[in-house]
Amino acid sequence: QKEVEQDPGPLSVPEGAIVSLNCTYSNSAFQYFMWYRQYSRKGPELLMYTYSSGNKEDGRFTAQVDKSSKYISLFIRDSQPSDSATYLCAMPMIYNQGGKLIFGQGTELSVKP
Amino acid sequence: NAGVTQTPKFQVLKTGQSMTLQCAQDMNHNSMYWYRQDPGMGLRLIYYSASEGTTDKGEVPNGYNVSRLNKREFSLRLESAAPSQTSVYFCASTSTGGRQFSYEQYFGPGTRLTVT
Numbered sequence: 001q002k003e004v005e006q007d008p009g010p011l012s013v014p015e016g017a018i019v020s021l022n023c024t025y026s027n028s029a030f031q032y033f034m035w036y037r038q039y040s041r042k043g044p045e046l047l048m049y050t051y052s053s054g055n056k057e058d059g060r061f062t063a064q065v066d067k068s069s070k071y072i073s074l075f076i077r078d079s080q081p082s083d084s085a086t087y088l089c090a091m092p093m094i095y096n097q098g099g100k101l102i103f104g105q106g107t108e109l110s111v112k113p
Numbered sequence: 114n115a116g117v118t119q120t121p122k123f124q125v126l127k128t129g130q131s132m133t134l135q136c137a138q139d140m141n142h143n144s145m146y147w148y149r150q151d152p153g154m155g156l157r158l159i160y161y162s163a164s165e166g167t168t169d170k171g172e173v174p175n176g177y178n179v180s181r182l183n184k185r186e187f188s189l190r191l192e193s194a195a196p197s198q199t200s201v202y203f204c205a206s207t208s209t210g211g212r213q214f215s216y217e218q219y220f221g222p223g224t225r226l227t228v229t
Contacts, residue, residue, distance in 0.1 A: 043221055043223055044203075099218070100161060105154060
């Protein structure tokens with residue numbers, strides 16, 4: 001079993017839809033939970049991160065962590081064609097082993113006008 | 114600031130050929146990483162360098178070597194390329210330690226490598 005699992009999709013939604021992207025993880029010691037966005041033929045960029053449980057909102061994006069279920073989500077409200085990208089969840093290895101991250105497989109999202 | 118730069122952007126190799134992928138960052142980061150990205154596999158760590166002068170294996174190091182030339186530069190070498198090494202390669206860097214959030218990795222634009 002991978003430490004971080006993510007449904008690779010692809011996911012296609014109409015413009016304006018609410019999008020839910022999810023990851024599960026197996027290591028209960030993870031404390032930080034990150035979402036990267038990767039546009040086609042580009043490198044990933046950090047979108048947002050949360051610490052421990054709870055929600056964090058940034059504009060149309062909300063990151064949610066449920067540590068009891070080992071489940072994290074990224075919600076996108078009023079999705080736009082410019083949100084079309086691959087979204088990767090990531091978690092730092094415990095004890096900060098050289099800053100290494102464990103990535104999910106990434107979910108490819110397409111928002112149709 | 115250029116951030117993280119990678120050369121070349123594209124490369125086609127024949128099986129058995131060797132090549133070096135170059136990476137440089139101008140953000141004074143101490144840690145640098147090499148990943149490969151394959152469809153459905155996400156980003157897999159090949160090697161990393163937590164600080165100048167140190168390198169360590171990641172998840173998929175076989176067939177690769179690295180050199181941390183100085184604080185700015187971290188190169189990845191394929192000694193004898195195989196078709197299984199066809200992939201997109203990303204270099205990343207971060208500044209570990211300190212009081213601010215230190216897990217954000219900054220990525221280069223990638224190198225698309227095809228081995229025939």
